[in-house]
Amino acid sequence: MQWYVYLLTVAATGAFGWFAIEFLGRPIRKFFELRRLVRYQILLANVPAPQARETCVTSEQIKRYDIDLKNSREAQRILRDLGARMLAFGESETAACIAIKPFGFDPSIAGHNLIGLSNSLDRYGTDRAAFRKDVEAALRFKS
Numbered sequence: 001m002q003w004y005v006y007l008l009t010v011a012a013t014g015a016f017g018w019f020a021i022e023f024l025g026r027p028i029r030k031f032f033e034l035r036r037l038v039r040y041q042i043l044l045a046n047v048p049a050p051q052a053r054e055t056c057v058t059s060e061q062i063k064r065y066d067i068d069l070k071n072s073r074e075a076q077r078i079l080r081d082l083g084a085r086m087l088a089f090g091e092s093e094t095a096a097c098i099a100i101k102p103f104g105f106d107p108s109i110a111g112h113n114l115i116g117l118s119n120s121l122d123r124y125g126t127d128r129a130a131f132r133k134d135v136e137a138a139l140r141f142k143s
Contacts, residue, residue, distance in 0.1 A: 027096035045075035083114030110138035
């Protein structure tokens with residue numbers, strides 16, 4: 001074969017490799033950074049649900065209620081934001097989602113469950129644990 005065929009083959013292979021890394025590599029790295037942030041915030045957002053306001057009779061209980069409510073609302077805001085970002089990733093980065101799905105990662109399910117977790121964060125119940133477990137399963141966190 002002629003030398004220019006080898007040159008074109010090497011150049012085409014290099015261009016294809018660069019394209020594949022840019023097309024899939026960056027979104028996959030972005031997913032793992034977002035996954036790491038979700039893990040950090042889930043561990044940080046393990047806040048107690050506020051006591052029912054009607055049962056607060058002393059000023060200390062009312063202050064504790066206000067602090068718990070503030071912490072709960074902040075955790076809800078953060079988890080909702082992360083859920084929306086995960087859903088947006090799942091909808092906009094289709095190729096990256098197809099590439100990571102065989103490894104057990106599902107950003108869309110994680111996003112829906114993060115939003116569900118944020119909605120159930122201000123009350124006790126089995127929903128809270130179920131949403132958290134589903135997020136951990138969708139992002140393959142170790143318990």
